[in-house]
């Protein structure tokens with residue numbers, strides 16, 4: 408199977424070809440742990456989970472690395488403002504370490520509740536300061552840095568292709584719109600960025616380390632270059648994040664990584680679009696935002712939100728409303744009920760043999776391998792549930808096959824104990840009845856139904872196929 412992915416670098420769909428057949432290297436920018444993740448952030452992590460699951464479904468072994476930003480992310484992307492975690496620590500009267508740990512734990516609680524597969528490597532920025540210093544030294548040796556006002560800066564004029572991911576027009580940048588221009592007068596070029604801060608402006612910043620340039624802390628971008636290279640090497644396959652990372656964070660990551668190694672760094676760049684609320688992009692800095700916990704308190708299952716996100720393509724903006732979440736909830740509950748019915752009547756996971764079942768699987772693969780088309784893939788799931796030509800075992804097996812991507816964990820869906828029908832005689836009769844119906848032998852089908860009734864079982868014909876219930 409081959410998978411096509413939209414590469415932000417080329418602005419086109421490309422067939423995915425890994426560097427090594429053994430293992431795919433995938434780096435995803437992790438959370439900045441100064442507050443709870445909002446459901447917009449979680450949308451990005453869900454898209455990355457679908458990507459990883461698709462690669463695994465297609466037989467690849469994936470090494471997924473995700474960082475935890477616990478230092479260096481200032482409130483302004485252009486190196487202005489306060490450290491986000493330091494600011495929160497001040498506000499709540501805790502140490503930066505306590506704040507970072509608290510929100511890291513909260514983040515993984517959401518991550519697990521949403522059935523996002525944990526990365527193979529989770530790395531904290533504060534555990535990798537030495538790697539960052541070594542990378543900055545390498546850039547210094549290559550002539551890509553300068554020290555000004557106490558900080559170490561990356562000089563974007565030291566490389567020929569700064570801004571290639573975002574397709575920045577550098578000629579217009581120097582006279583660009585105000586918010587594009589950093590207010591830091593130490594910069595030679597407004598797009599230069601900080602690799603290491605020692606600037607006294609951040610003197611009360613609690614997280615500080617010694618470095619060849621003085622005591623201070625790293626800039627935000629250097630952490631992702633240093634940690635991805637440590638765990639995935641100097642060239643790897645996939646790097647992801649939300650689209651807001653394109654113009655600054657990922658642009659700067661590429662600049663410094665490729666300047667240090669002299670090689671192309673990442674082959675495929677994938678970006679998830681925003682979740683919007685009534686006011687536009689859902690954002691932590693707006694103060695009020697929706698969390699998964701809040702949805703839970705309102706009676707939603709985390710799987711309702713997972714279903715809601717799968718209903719939109721990751722490269723399209725998705726507008727959140729409780730009305731749409733309710734629709735997702737109804738659909739999701741319906742799927743779970745159908746799956747429970749199948750289990751209840753003893754459906755088993757089997758190898759797909761019939762042409763009809765194989766065709767369903769192929770269509771699904773085609774959709775998911777086409778740049779992760781989850782809306783089409785969800786429609787395929789409904790197509791399976793509605794297809795009367797499929798046997799219950801086939802339906803159940805297709806659901807599990809699709810669920811490798813959807814991640815609802817249907818296989819472990821609990822069936823209420825009193826409803827499990829394991830009576831072999833009843834199951835045999837049900838199977839014979841299904842076959843009789845397929846052969847349009849209605850008198851036989853009716854007589855088998857009566858035999859089941861006499862045994863104490865009720866047969867119900869549903870859109871997902873016949874179900875068996877023990878009569879009360």
Ligand code: AMP
Pocket residue numbers: 436437438439440446447448449450451476648649650651652679680681682683688689690691
């Ligand atoms: P942060 O914790 O702020 O560093 O953000 C974590 C991830 O969420 C990043 O990849 C962001 O690009 C992404 N993100 C931020 N806001 C949104 C949003 N409204 N919708 C989708 N993703 C978002």
Ligand code: ZN
Pocket residue numbers: 435436437631656
């Ligand atoms: Zn990053």
